[in-house]
Amino acid sequence: MPSPTAILLVSCPDQRGIVAALSSFITQHNGNIIALDQYVDNQEGVFFARMEWELAGFGCPLDDFTRCFAPVADPLHMTWRLFRSDKPHRMAVMVSKQAHCLYDILARYESGEWPAELVLVLSNHEDHRGLVERHGLPFHHIPVTAATKAAAEAQQIALLREAGVDLVVLARYMQILSPAFVDAFPMRIINIHHSFLPAFAGANPYRAAHERGVKIIGATAHYVTAALDEGPIIEQDVHRVSHRQGVDDLVRLGRDLEKIVLSRAIYWHLHHRLLVYKNRTVVFS
Amino acid sequence: MPSPTAILLVSCPDQRGIVAALSSFITQHNGNIIALDQYVDNQEGVFFARMEWELAGFGCPLDDFTRCFAPVADPLHMTWRLFRSDKPHRMAVMVSKQAHCLYDILARYESGEWPAELVLVLSNHEDHRGLVERHGLPFHHIPVTAATKAAAEAQQIALLREAGVDLVVLARYMQILSPAFVDAFPMRIINIHHSFLPAFAGANPYRAAHERGVKIIGATAHYVTAALDEGPIIEQDVHRVSHRQGVDDLVRLGRDLEKIVLSRAIYWHLHHRLLVYKNRTVVFS
């Protein structure tokens, strides 16, 4: 059982001495840094860092962190977020008819692979109630039609908020979320798209990939933004195919890609290893 | 030194007995089949095959093959092409300023890796004359501007025809060929595009890939058709990148992808392992 840590994600305009300032700050408060990753986008002139230190013995109480950290953060114009490793994420899954990502998430969750509480599953279909409830988790069936979409989303958002959800995973949820929904969980909704984005955005990507005759298929996990399939990419992976694979084969091989790529993105998000900047991600993997 | 072979590429509507008919035909003419690859696109109902047999002892002279083969080909409505392994391709390379693919092609050619005669190099710049002539190969500098493009292409086509070229390799040739040029060498022009098509077609794909924040870059070798970057894909490969790679890094890493992917496509074309159907390739690799 690792001892609890604090994780700080930082970005600011690049300049001399930032790393020294950050690490001195922790050292001066008697913190023991166990990980420090930093990256400078020289083209944009932006500095990014992830710093993790042990809470034991750290001299600034975390609920007073804003005040402690101000002498470092303010002059450097830092944007920052602070997390504690002993406060797990509260995660929800949204799913439609295809279950391979849901199965994979449930297996990882049950195995204790992730620092997260899986608090509920939402679906626009009834199909996977048994699967979810078998794991002792709440399942909510909220049908979505063009006519009922706004009301359905309001109900979804209410359930997610009530449950204190801070990460929504779209595990092959085949509905497009409205901008209002997306705004309610900014950079807190991860989707898996079944293509190598930006190729084959939108519907039926495996069919489109087959028609284009690609020799490699892919899957893409990304944060959801208002623009469909255009949010910041977190992770991608690919699988070689040939003329011998029909659309059905691509769908079958793609399922494995999708669940693995999605799980990597979730892992990094849960471990606070992702920063977003200019619609791109910095991944401290 | 392998003994000379004949290679037959066939496609026809799928039906019972095609493979039997093909292999019986060779056997009856005393041919020794050393490779037989076939593929049926069940969705489209089309049969494809590549058959290779030793010329020694084969009972039908190849210049009379059309007549010999008619009893098989005609009732099955076959489209076919016949090649001899001892009649190497005549290949030309077109290049602009970037030389990495040209270097790679020259090295393979000089090493005798390919069953081909490299007969000339065309460029819209003077830069690589020394490199090409050092290998004892003719280099033609034909500048291309918007005003002179038609005349330049006429000159290029004349040179290619005069040299008996049957494969044109665009080794990072940064000009768009007119439909008339493409029509002069149908499915005989191979281009390397520096992205994972259909993502990032057109100009500056590495810049576009960096801006989109992809986690994997790619390169695509394809036959050139009148529609830019939309011809049948022959081969693709990819390389993992991260936020740490700037555009310059993508360009650098991409160079290696480009030259390897292009060389695989050339290899298959030279060995008559490619059939094109509905803007897709069948690769008997």
Add this chain to the structure above:
Amino acid sequence: MPSPTAILLVSCPDQRGIVAALSSFITQHNGNIIALDQYVDNQEGVFFARMEWELAGFGCPLDDFTRCFAPVADPLHMTWRLFRSDKPHRMAVMVSKQAHCLYDILARYESGEWPAELVLVLSNHEDHRGLVERHGLPFHHIPVTAATKAAAEAQQIALLREAGVDLVVLARYMQILSPAFVDAFPMRIINIHHSFLPAFAGANPYRAAHERGVKIIGATAHYVTAALDEGPIIEQDVHRVSHRQGVDDLVRLGRDLEKIVLSRAIYWHLHHRLLVYKNRTVVFS
């Protein structure tokens, strides 16, 4: 629901006319070939084929196939095996404490992804009884110690035979099977080894990989033979790592490799796409 098919796996000394003989045989009995894959190992002079045809209308009853096929098989000295697509495999899983492969297999089974009956799960530990029984499947806990190994294996073999099992999947089963056990299911036991064989055979491969400082880890699915980790390799895949990944990270990343590689091997076995020759596999994927 596809109509039932017969699948024939054949190997024999290479010679002229084999494909013609095979396809003529099916055609003469009014069979409709839907897939014919063949391969010749020119070095060894051996011919391999997989032929699949629709049972509907086929003129030779399958229980009389040996007699029908003899005029083809005998003069060509064929070794062959015949399967029907409508007679699914009977599969058993053996597992120890690690459950990721078991979860993945259960999810695929429940989703109907595989043409197989999963008939029982054996384990040398009690841990996963709940997981297995939740899927309505029999779970047998058979502890294995050095002293009880022979008896335990006898009990395992009896259970497998009684259940008519024809494929045993070792889903991270951490016991070495005796030659007697292996002989009872020749080329019918698939193991997943958590390294890129032949590197890091035996125990603790991720620790060994980390100590050797490899930049890529792998997993290997293979048929089990009497020689530990030396059976014919069915499938392998890899994942890039760096100095940043400790042993625990390799174990975590490896789990995803293991379950995917194992599932591909099972898929091919269940679809009769594997032939074994000289401790190597021919995979008609």
Add this chain to the structure above:
Amino acid sequence: MPSPTAILLVSCPDQRGIVAALSSFITQHNGNIIALDQYVDNQEGVFFARMEWELAGFGCPLDDFTRCFAPVADPLHMTWRLFRSDKPHRMAVMVSKQAHCLYDILARYESGEWPAELVLVLSNHEDHRGLVERHGLPFHHIPVTAATKAAAEAQQIALLREAGVDLVVLARYMQILSPAFVDAFPMRIINIHHSFLPAFAGANPYRAAHERGVKIIGATAHYVTAALDEGPIIEQDVHRVSHRQGVDDLVRLGRDLEKIVLSRAIYWHLHHRLLVYKNRTVVFS
């Protein structure tokens, strides 16, 4: 043309405040850090860093660096090496009969891709004199037999020392270097081995890979140590194969792997991105 930089590679026992001390040191001397990569091996308790800063305006003359840096380095028990980006490596290549890696190195060198002077090529065969001399580079043919090996190595070492070589690249040099040779260039000899080490160390790895029936082949670039094929691995990459590829195909496909993997290792070495620790490499790629 980027402005000249200093590059510092550091390792020391891990403790609090190292990064702060390093970056403060540069900042206090008016240096502008343009890259800082650090890594802590928590298991071993060792800290590693690579720091790069602009020389312009840096307050400590580099020929006095040891003295300037002592107040930081000494109390932290640092091992360090300092390089300047404007002082390119002096590189030699050793090659036998296979030329694909040599071609690739010459092309990159001629294209100015690497911050290095290629000062000479040594070979135990005469074959590639023309190729090397065509590039205006010295070529030395030093035959090696069991009887003459010691004398040949003495001659090689003399030539390398005389030319001020600080990186020796074995570009498919098929002779084993003696421990004395290796000791003369510690962690300054990079070899490309044509297998996915530790699998298939030693001679004929492609033949061995084919016999074992692997589904993926690889290549490995590593620093040469006295133990054959056991030095610290710098880079590896792989290529998928199938039963259809014979030994000749593996050799052909492997050539492309070898040259690309070798060039990545050279690139990192030339940019001072490699540290070695416990027979493993830290790659700040």
